[in-house]
Amino acid sequence: MTTYDAWTVARDRAVWGGFGIATLAGTNWLDGTPRSFDEVPGLWSTDGQSAIGELDGERIVLAPFADREVVRPDGVPVRLRGYARDGLVAVRVYVRSAPEEKGISRIDRFAYDPGFDVPGRFVAASDPGLRDAEAIDGHVSQKRYGGRVEFALPEGPAALTVEQDADGTLFAVFADATSGTESHRFRFLDLPAPAADGAVEVDLNRAYLPPCAFSDHYLCPLPPAENRLPAPVRAGEALVR
Structure with missing residues (x-):
């Protein structure tokens, strides 16, 4: 079993297993x-x-x-x-x-594509101040973003604004040209802590559906405007069936 296959198994367990x-x-x-x-x-x-x-x-x-x-x-x-x-x-x-x-029971996924597992570079925000962040129910709260991750898609350069946890790991909410048609209206992505020089792996095959794709009772954050990528990301989780 590949690490990607193990990741999908863990995701299915977290979504559908027990009180998932x-x-x-x-x-x-x-x-x-x-x-x-x-x-x-x-x-x-x-x-x-x-x-x-x-x-x-x-x-x-x-x-x-x-x-x-x-x-x-x-x-x-x-x-x-x-x-x-x-x-x-x-x-x-x-x-x-x-x-x-x-009436839901499975996650549709794009086929694994190694072309969407690319090197990236984390650029820390010079002033990571608070900014407005809207949730799916319209509620606006204040959120602090740690910086952005720059990488390349097949169509050209791209970047995602990310939150940074205390352990250094990164989190992004993004949409792309497939959102709302081939995939859910937005998706989540976890990234490892960057190296000292900012190097970080960006594996979009591990983009995953937000909890609100499975239940209307979750209050998921929406992507910041700059995280609405114009190119398609046909990788990762796509839709709930």
Whole structure:
């Protein structure tokens, strides 16, 4: 098995396996009043920091991205997860049957193309200040971009503005000439930490679908304007079927 094949197997497991990405059935925003929500057992509210539930006499506190598996009154197991964005708190619910109910079961991928695995160069931002970043639901927040990665496509030079994590790894959201037709309207790409001279591998065969391709309840970031590439990128994950 090639490293690319292993990557696709891991992606399928993360999306479809267990309470995977595709099983998100709801993102429920909370306030100080305990309320019930579809698919979510118990009553839920927030103290402004965590999602707080009352279920069968038990108090459940879920900090952002903390999980708890519980069983609904109908006997169906679900996974609950705390979530927060810009001071607002939600409880998310994952249900294993959600993909089947939505009629989705697989990822279509472009054929692997070594021509889309190319050397790149990371150029750090001279002033990585905050800038507006829009999410798929229209919410605008502030985001800091670490710089850009320059590389070559078959049609010519290209570049992607990237975020940089504390460990140096890079992340990009991009669209291209296939977006909205041959592929989803935008895709994600993880890149390794660049070398000291800025050298970094850009493998677009590992471009992957954002979580919101599998569930409308995700709040994915949209590509910055400069990451809407005019050339087609026929590599990586394309569509959900």
